[in-house]
Amino acid sequence: MKRRILASIILCFTANVKLFAQNDGKQMVVFDGTTDTAYDGQQMVIYNHAIGLHDSATVVNGKFEISALFKEPGRYMFYSKYEMKKKGGYTPYGILVTRPGTVDVKADMETLGNSIVEDDPENDLYTAFIKEGAPARQQIQDKLNAKFGADVISNLTPKDPQYSAISAYYNELDKDYNEEQIERLGLLIKMHPTAFAPMYILNTMITIIPADKAQLYYDELTSAYKNTSYATSIQKTIDAKKTTAIGKTAPDFEEPDTSGKMVKLSDFRGQYVLLDFWASWCGPCREENPNVVKAYQKFHSKGFTVLSVSLDQPGKKTNWLNAVHHDGLTWSQVSDLQFWNNVAAVLYGIKAIPQNFLLDKDGKIIAVNIKGDDLNKKLMELFPE
DSSP states (O other): OHHHHTOOOOOEEEOOEEEOOEETTEEEEEEEEEOOGGGTTOEEEEEEGGGTEEEEEEOBTTEEEEEEEOOSSEEEEEEEHHHHHHHTSOOOEEEEEOSSEEEEEEOOSSSGGGOBOOSOHHHHHHHHHHHHHHHHHHHHHHHHHHHHOHHHHHTOOTTSTTHHHHHHHHHHHHHHHHHHHHHHHHHHHHHOTTOHHHHHHHHHHGGGSOHHHHHHHHHHSOGGGTTSHHHHHHHHHHHHHHHTSTTSBOOOOEEEBTTSOEEEGGGGTTSEEEEEEEOTTOHHHHHHHHHHHHHHHHHGGGTEEEEEEEOOOTTOHHHHHHHHHHHTOOSEEEOOSOGGGOHHHHHTTOOSSSEEEEEOTTSBEEEESOOHHHHHHHHHHHSOO
8 A cells, every 4th residue: 555655757758859760770869968977887777668768878977878679669777786785675667758869968966866868749748737837745644644544555455454444545536636637648648649749648647547538539640650569568557457347248268376377367257256466576456455354255155256366476476385384365367477468468458457347247347446345345335135
């Protein structure tokens, strides 16, 4: 809960590029960094999981340079090893690059978030959108602190007797916040339909946007960046949202359980099923698990069950199994250990977890993302005493 409430906002900056950097005919992006000479010998690290990039450079005479292959517009993430060592952690600094070339970065090695990429309209669009939304996000924290006390919120665990009430209040505030940000994004798209930043933001927010509105937003964007993987991801997610809407029959899939036996969603027809997407590495998922355990224990004998799909990573089966055991998840567990490429997750357009779908006895979706007390109330309606 604490991690969700206190989630940091990562600023991603669109790069000011000098065009057409090449290396043996390949398009490259070159990050040309300057910093204080006091940081000579310190390392700057760059990564971009989408293209399998992980590299670093050492500061020499107050300068560093990192070259990376440019495949399409995307986000390149950085962190300073000096900052990580001094502070015991770091907040990644992101630069959104829309074309090959040289990116001039004035890097603050001690607080990388204060670094500067100058003179770029895309950067202005993105940072303005994030900054304008920050006060509303802070208001959520302030309201939680005012209602329950800052000490309670900062030390909250699922075992706290107020956890359910705090979760419900947080979800209420978060829903209002999301609706406000969705409307702000719509205005941004109307004003800047040819820019990449609105498409990038749409892709990051797609999970919380209703399918019809997301399709409208996507259609309002021009074709300038619709050949990118971001555009493909947006449309696939919208299509998945449409096929997994309330009233639709949940798409069937098959994945191995903890023993390797293949399990189908349709195997559970005749029962009410909570299809739950989670992972051992997901803090909010683990915090929600006690609520699911309580619901399962209370209603299983009446015809309710759970099918959990884990988005754990390749080679991390032990982590998955340990989490299942530790959290007391005694119902069916499946995973192909393909992280975000999990077959069921892709089919259902899962971009963030935890997420769930409540299915009736015929496999039709009757609720989406129903958690905590809301799940208990819904099940009480389905199974009146």
